[in-house]
Amino acid sequence: xxxxxxxxxxLSAKSGRxxxxxxxxxxxxxxxLGTDGSIPMAMDYFAAMGGERVHAPRRLLFALDHYxxxxxxxxxxxxxxxxxFAKEQGIPLFDVGEGIGHQLVVEKGFAAPGRLLVGADxxxxxxxAANCFATGIGSSDLAGVMKxxxxxxxxxxxxxxxxHGRLAQGVYPKDLALYLxxxxxxxxxxxxxxxFAGDGVQSLDxxxxxxxxxxxxxxxAKNAIFPYDEACRRYLEGRxxxxxxxxxxxxxxxxxxTLDIDLASLEPFVAVPHQVSGNVRVETLDATPxxxxxxxxxxxxxxKDFRQALGVFREFxxxxxxxxxxxxxxxxxxxxxxxxxxxxxxLIALGAVIVTPGCGACCGTSGAIPEDGANVISxxxxxxxxxxxxxxxxxxxxxxxxxAASAIAGHIASPxxxxxxxxxx
Amino acid sequence: xxxxxxxxxxxxxxxxxTDYIISSRRKRESLDPAVLKxxxxxxxxxxxxxxxRAGDIVVAGKNFGCGSAMEVAVTAVVGAxxxxxxxxxxxxxxxxxxxxxGLYPIECDTSRIAEGAALSIELGEQxxxxxxxxxEPLQAAPIARDMLAILDAxxxxxxxxxxxxx
Numbered sequence: 001x002x003x004x005x006x007x008x009x010x011l012s013a014k015s016g017r018x019x020x021x022x023x024x025x026x027x028x029x030x031x032x033l034g035t036d037g038s039i040p041m042a043m044d045y046f047a048a049m050g051g052e053r054v055h056a057p058r059r060l061l062f063a064l065d066h067y068x069x070x071x072x073x074x075x076x077x078x079x080x081x082x083x084x085f086a087k088e089q090g091i092p093l094f095d096v097g098e099g100i101g102h103q104l105v106v107e108k109g110f111a112a113p114g115r116l117l118v119g120a121d122x123x124x125x126x127x128x129a130a131n132c133f134a135t136g137i138g139s140s141d142l143a144g145v146m147k148x149x150x151x152x153x154x155x156x157x158x159x160x161x162x163x164h165g166r167l168a169q170g171v172y173p174k175d176l177a178l179y180l181x182x183x184x185x186x187x188x189x190x191x192x193x194x195x196f197a198g199d200g201v202q203s204l205d206x207x208x209x210x211x212x213x214x215x216x217x218x219x220x221a222k223n224a225i226f227p228y229d230e231a232c233r234r235y236l237e238g239r240x241x242x243x244x245x246x247x248x249x250x251x252x253x254x255x256x257x258t259l260d261i262d263l264a265s266l267e268p269f270v271a272v273p274h275q276v277s278g279n280v281r282v283e284t285l286d287a288t289p290x291x292x293x294x295x296x297x298x299x300x301x302x303x304k305d306f307r308q309a310l311g312v313f314r315e316f317x318x319x320x321x322x323x324x325x326x327x328x329x330x331x332x333x334x335x336x337x338x339x340x341x342x343x344x345x346x347l348i349a350l351g352a353v354i355v356t357p358g359c360g361a362c363c364g365t366s367g368a369i370p371e372d373g374a375n376v377i378s379x380x381x382x383x384x385x386x387x388x389x390x391x392x393x394x395x396x397x398x399x400x401x402x403x404a405a406s407a408i409a410g411h412i413a414s415p416x417x418x419x420x421x422x423x424x425x
Numbered sequence: 426x427x428x429x430x431x432x433x434x435x436x437x438x439x440x441x442x443t444d445y446i447i448s449s450r451r452k453r454e455s456l457d458p459a460v461l462k463x464x465x466x467x468x469x470x471x472x473x474x475x476x477x478r479a480g481d482i483v484v485a486g487k488n489f490g491c492g493s494a495m496e497v498a499v500t501a502v503v504g505a506x507x508x509x510x511x512x513x514x515x516x517x518x519x520x521x522x523x524x525x526x527g528l529y530p531i532e533c534d535t536s537r538i539a540e541g542a543a544l545s546i547e548l549g550e551q552x553x554x555x556x557x558x559x560x561e562p563l564q565a566a567p568i569a570r571d572m573l574a575i576l577d578a579x580x581x582x583x584x585x586x587x588x589x590x591x
Contacts, residue, residue, distance in 0.1 A: 138519065140581045140582070187440075190515075
């Protein structure tokens with residue numbers, strides 16, 4: 001029989017069967033995440049399933065991140081119910097202000113090589129950067145995990161994405177993610193794994209890989225998975241208690257397709273409203289004014305992202321008047337790092353509106369809502385109509401550097417375009 | 426187990442996202458399928474909710490149920506008495522949520538099925554779709570046994586009530 005992809009290996013181990021793409025398996029889950037967006041409905045399903053005590057409370061993680069802080073009495077009531085349930089059942093809870101669940105799963109060392117993680121939120125695919133199988137599930141699935149510790153999964157076929165070389169200066173993993181969305185379209189990887197390989201992987205550090213894995217769902221992928229290497233080990237060491245589960249794909253594994261990407265050939269991209277796959281080169285948008293710039297989310301809200309943005313502000317100055325700069329660190333750890341490093345003070349001095357760590361403005365549940373007809377440029381992963389809470393707003397997606405440069409210019413721009421503008425004056 | 430279902434095709438196009446199936450604005454008002462079914466597809470087919478009859482079959486193009494993974498986009502469809510959705514392809518989370526709520530997500534070539542056509546579907550590990558006016562049945566993707574067991578039970582809740590540890 002042929003060799004196995006990374007997904008086939010992990011799902012074989014977790015189901016106790018020798019499985020290949022297309023098989024349906026029932027797997028033991030290592031960790032399952034729920035959020036205040038999905039837990040209330042899961043609690044209803046759990047009760048309907050006759051659930052009383054959850055199967056393994058320490059394998060569940062609850063994060064109050066979607067309505068943080070609660071924007072209404074109704075949201076506060078739902079959160080109170082989740083807190084009560086978590087306490088009764090002994091389920092670890094990350095309360096309002098601790099950050100985005102996906103960031104916490106990684107930061108706190110729950111994502112580790114060889115593990116199977118699921119989350120009742122589509123961006124649970126993020127953890128695949130840690131050489132584990134991680135995918136999004138629904139509230140009924142989460143209830144099933146609460147009841148049994150298990151989930152049913154169809155073993156996905158895998159698309160091998162071979163990265164070569166390294167990104168040019170001014171080009172970021174966000175640009176790679178947007179390029180992949182352009183190449184494959186919003187359903188080009190549906191039901192499939194994106195398995196990353198090639199010498200170019202080592203030029204991306206662990207946090208870069210989180211960005212790419214996070215956005216794989218925008219192409220319809222079931223999960224994304226990166227190889228285990230030195231960069232992965234360096235990030236996880238000290239966070240994860242057991243790194244022995246690292247896996248490599250077999251040389252004779254069967255893939256549904258292979259993409260070869262020369263990282264050096266990529267340029268800064270911007271996704272234009274209202275599809276993640278609608279991407280253009282940043283230069284083509286320089287007549288587009290912006291009213292809001294958003295730095296944050298489970299895609300672009302880590303310390304490294306804010307440092308990249310600050311590099312641009314230090315070189316080219318303040319946000320233009322009439323631009324609201326919204327900053328939402330992905331977690332309390334990120335907020336603390338920015339505080340200790342002095343970056344937070346710099347951002348405040350630039351006039352940034354600092355929002356509680358959480359999902360906030362990204363999904364329009366709490367935080368900053370754009371005005372009618374506003375153009376927003378954001379480090380987030382989705383630009384659907386209405387995404388940030390106002391269906392008349394237009395959301396553009398780009399790297400932290402392009403977002404910062406756009407804030408300074410007052411219209412969509414890259415640092416290179418700012419430099420050219422300065423020189424021509 | 427093989428079940429036969431007969432119903433009338435209700436046609437939709439490609440990339441129908443979950444917000445088009447049920448607006449998240451309505452979701453803020455209620456999660457009750459009996460309430461939400463009044464607003465089914467209101468953004469793209471305002472006349473649908475008033476004219477849908479139990480047993481109708483939703484027929485769509487590719488990538489049905491894309492966008493947010495909200496489960497009410499399935500329960501609202503089930504609430505309207507719909508048991509089967511035929512599509513060229515489904516978004517992954519919609520497919521999962523459909524199985525878990527007893528809504529049969531059937532993948533087949535839907536391009537020649539017209540609005541109002543009479544459909545007859547045999548649901549089992551092998552799925553056969555017959556459409557009024559076509560001489561040959563349409564080829565549909567088979568359903569894996571474990572998935573069919575959940576669907577036939579009526580979804581994950583009744584399935585786990587019967588099989589408490591999966």
